Amino acid sequence: MSTSSELCFQPATVIARLLRDRDLSVVELVDAFLSRIDERNAHSKAYISVTKDAARRAAAEADTRLGRGEAGSIFLGIPFGSKDLIDIKGVLTTGGSAVLHDNVATEDAAVIDRMNAIGAVSLGKTNLHEFAYGTTGENAVYGTAVNAYDGTRLACGSSSGSAAAVAHGLAAFALGTDTGGSVRVPAVMNGLVGLKPTFGRLSLKGVIPFCWSLDHLGLITRTIDDCAALFEACAAADAGKAPPAGTERSGPGDSADRSLAGLRVGIPDRFYFERTDPEILAAAENAVRLLEQSGATVSKVSLPDARHARTASLTIQMPEALSFHSRYLEDRGHLYSEDLRAGLALGQYILAEHYIRAKRLVNQYRAGMRDVFADVDVILTPATPIPAPKIGTVKVAMDGVEEAVGNALTRFTTFFNMTGHPAVTFATEMHSLGLPIGVQLIGRYFEERVILKVAAVLAERAGPIPLPDLR
Numbered sequence: 059m060s061t062s063s064e065l066c067f068q069p070a071t072v073i074a075r076l077l078r079d080r081d082l083s084v085v086e087l088v089d090a091f092l093s094r095i096d097e098r099n100a101h102s103k104a105y106i107s108v109t110k111d112a113a114r115r116a117a118a119e120a121d122t123r124l125g126r127g128e129a130g131s132i133f134l135g136i137p138f139g140s141k142d143l144i145d146i147k148g149v150l151t152t153g154g155s156a157v158l159h160d161n162v163a164t165e166d167a168a169v170i171d172r173m174n175a176i177g178a179v180s181l182g183k184t185n186l187h188e189f190a191y192g193t194t195g196e197n198a199v200y201g202t203a204v205n206a207y208d209g210t211r212l213a214c215g216s217s218s219g220s221a222a223a224v225a226h227g228l229a230a231f232a233l234g235t236d237t238g239g240s241v242r243v244p245a246v247m248n249g250l251v252g253l254k255p256t257f258g259r260l261s262l263k264g265v266i267p268f269c270w271s272l273d274h275l276g277l278i279t280r281t282i283d284d285c286a287a288l289f290e291a292c293a294a295a296d297a298g299k300a301p302p303a304g305t306e307r308s309g310p311g312d313s314a315d316r317s318l319a320g321l322r323v324g325i326p327d328r329f330y331f332e333r334t335d336p337e338i339l340a341a342a343e344n345a346v347r348l349l350e351q352s353g354a355t356v357s358k359v360s361l362p363d364a365r366h367a368r369t370a371s372l373t374i375q376m377p378e379a380l381s382f383h384s385r386y387l388e389d390r391g392h393l394y395s396e397d398l399r400a401g402l403a404l405g406q407y408i409l410a411e412h413y414i415r416a417k418r419l420v421n422q423y424r425a426g427m428r429d430v431f432a433d434v435d436v437i438l439t440p441a442t443p444i445p446a447p448k449i450g451t452v453k454v455a456m457d458g459v460e461e462a463v464g465n466a467l468t469r470f471t472t473f474f475n476m477t478g479h480p481a482v483t484f485a486t487e488m489h490s491l492g493l494p495i496g497v498q499l500i501g502r503y504f505e506e507r508v509i510l511k512v513a514a515v516l517a518e519r520a521g522p523i524p525l526p527d528l529r
Contacts (some may be wrong), residue, residue, distance in 0.1 A: 243468060
């Protein structure tokens with residue numbers, strides 16, 4: 059690499075080769091990222107806390123392991139950031155809120171145990187929408203993470219800092235959570251890859267919950283290859299855990315080649331292509347053509363009616379969020395933001411009957427998706443209906459219909475948290491506004507490898523999008 063700045067924008071898989079060949083030490087690598095954080099974090103608002111001393115100690119240990127020729131994960135020595143809901147022993151976990159200003163973790167989250175096992179180097183805790191309650195990423199306490207392609211626009215959230223850290227060259231990859239699109243939306247908005255695995259596939263032990271029924275641990279990476287490798291490294295911890303009976307299935311993604319011959323791609327016949335920016339629609343249509351050129355068969359499919367999915371999701375989210383936060387409300391209620399306090403208050407007025415009806419609707423959605431996946435292997439939708447909005451945007455209008463900006467951002471992602479299917483988003487093109495736009499791929503339960511293979515083929519055919527100009 060000609061400069062340390064260029065190094066910080068390389069895929070993790072490329073950096074790993076430099077480390078293995080000893081063209082670069084982990085200490086040098088980590089110092090390059092820490093220097094860039096010093097220079098850029100005040101603008102990007104990516105990190106809430108940076109653990110420099112711990113990172114340098116971990117870097118020295120990783121260099122020792124590499125020097126011994128230790129054969130391990132390609133992530134040995136690779137620096138990453140973690141959404142500040144994820145516990146790291148001895149480090150403050152704030153949830154992006156003043157409420158937890160004194161909450162120092164006493165144990166590592168399960169995913170951090172996994173990162174330690176593979177030798178990845180933690181740089182610190184990344185910013186987020188307070189307690190993950192929102193998709194804009196706006197945070198009055200720690201600042202609002204900004205989009206890498208346009209600093210006047212949102213990085214989006216709630217895993218805003220995780221996406222901003224990777225997009226601004228402040229981490230090689232990042233961990234986040236996704237309850238309605240909170241990994242997938244900020245990833246694609248910043249030209250990255252966001253994976254929400256099958257519900258329960260990656261452990262949430264040691265992660266502050268927002269909604270137990272819908273929360274997923276997610277991954278944000280620079281490339282599809284990075285994402286596939288990171289997923290394998292994370293999922294290896296659960297290698298002995300068999301999927302539920304009836305969910306096992308091999309698919310065309312099980313092979314290593316790039317052919318999509320025999321793959322059946324479903325395109326929703328309603329909802330997912332409505333009230334959407336024309337350039338985003340065109341990008342999705344181009345993605346369909348590229349898949350067909352790669353040998354896939356494309357057909358229209360009827361997904362369960364998702365018009366009420368967000369309402370049902372909120373009916374589940376708010377009582378569950380209230381259940382967690384009730385422990386803090388009496389003594390620290392004044393420290394919550396006004397919008398989160400209002401949401402928690404709403405949770406008090408949702409009847410058990412409403413909650414149960416919403417959960418039954420989720421079961422109907424899942425049953426409907428089983429029928430859909432009997433006929434197709436993968437579903438493609440636009441990732442979002444709009445490009446990254448300006449900071450402070452409250453509402454957006456498409457085709458004469460106005461909606462809250464957070465509702466718009468998650469309109470195509472929320473449904474798949476309710477069904478629990480694996481989904482990945484990634485940028486395939488640039489909008490005329492100079493912003494990344496892209497698609498979402500959804501697969502059967504436990505078929506992350508299939509959607510990642512399809513994503514790799516599509517990304518290769520679409521070509522890389524330009525890096526942000528962050529001079």
